[in-house]
Amino acid sequence: MARGAVVPQPHRKAFANRRRDPASKREAVLKTAAQLFLEKSYRRTSLNDVAGRLNITKPALYHYFHNKEEILIGCYRWGTALIEKSLREIADHGGTGLEKVEAFIYSYANVMTVNFGRCVMRLDDGDLSSNALAEVRAYKRKIDRRLRSFIQEGIEDGSITPCDPKIAAFSIAGAVNWICRWYEPDGPLSAEEIASQFARTLTQGLVRPVGNKLRPAGAGKAARHASAS
Amino acid sequence: MARGAVVPQPHRKAFANRRRDPASKREAVLKTAAQLFLEKSYRRTSLNDVAGRLNITKPALYHYFHNKEEILIGCYRWGTALIEKSLREIADHGGTGLEKVEAFIYSYANVMTVNFGRCVMRLDDGDLSSNALAEVRAYKRKIDRRLRSFIQEGIEDGSITPCDPKIAAFSIAGAVNWICRWYEPDGPLSAEEIASQFARTLTQGLVRPVGNKLRPAGAGKAARHASAS
DNA sequence: CTCATATCTTACCCGCGGGTAATATATTTG
């Protein structure tokens, strides 16, 4: 790990002086914690690491959070709020089941490229205490039910080919969730590109419709080489 | 965690007496370790946990492995061997690019329902030392390249609609890799069902072909309810 | 049966990291 080199924008400014602004300091802690949790995992990130990146010392953190887990929970809550927001937009989006699924994928994939969103699906929820764990699990189930209902809707309105909505939902959710494991903000792939091709591929499939005379469906860019995690 | 309750078949038999059979004891250690790593993560699994489930004590493990990480590496190696085996079968499988991708998904999905296979994609490879990490990363890249090449092939032979093979591969691999996060051996979904519907959905898509008069493509089972991780 | 060796246990070391107590320094309010 190179020193301060290209490390993603530390949020030190919030702690530059002792001005009393707990809100923005809490936020700064959460943002750098999220970065570190994604880089090294929750368990391998010590509170000294978090404090260090903010140019303060460990005990200072305890002015803003009661313990380490509360920081973790903060990341999860922020992330689920992001997801919630984007899912609400789809609800009153209208259209066929298939179109809703497509919108879901697009929107959800975008969230998976944002640090707090990534936390929700990438971090090990086994590090949560049982209460918080229950909360997170319940939320994940909610997302799953939503997606399944869109698929079910599509089967009923005839836009989606009959299948087991449960397995189909796992398949789609898996593809999208996995984004948070390989996406990197400064990588060659933009969130936009990913989200749109995911929405297309996962609904339309790979197969070329018979009688389709080479209409390049996505961006024409030849695959540049880059490594996945 | 309920006591010894329904805990997945411990491999105590290998350590029932002191007969000298290091090979099967190593295997027993790896199998129970894999179970625990999947249940609680590598970090949260102590060597006492592993030893306890085998009815021995921690230092006994050091007769078969030099340290904790070597056990982890053992799990990874076993898992990659499984993947390797199933990928080799596809290579000389023949057919169009699309068919190879389909075979890949089917085969790979099956591996993701086996403990050692799950380890490869579920465990946090950040727990590996840099040498082992490099080895694992290289192997993952190899799988990725393989899948991309199948897709590329399909685009060229006209069986797959033009797209960015890199993103498409991430999408498919993500869906399949995610299986290892929710699949449970005693759950309602069989590996067979999952693998076959994944192979179908990910290649054919969700969309119902126009003029398709309700030909239920998969098993007709109405989705039973069960929770995902 | 005896001895050499592989096997396993009890008892321990020690470093890391979460968390706290006591203290020092900046801010703000009156």
Add this chain to the structure above:
DNA sequence: CAAATATATTACCCGCGGGTAAGATATGAG
């Protein structure tokens, strides 16, 4: 400016878990 309070630091505690040393016990060879 002074007192009150929020903010941050230094120094510390302690439990957990990986790893080891030394000794006990079974196993197999001769």
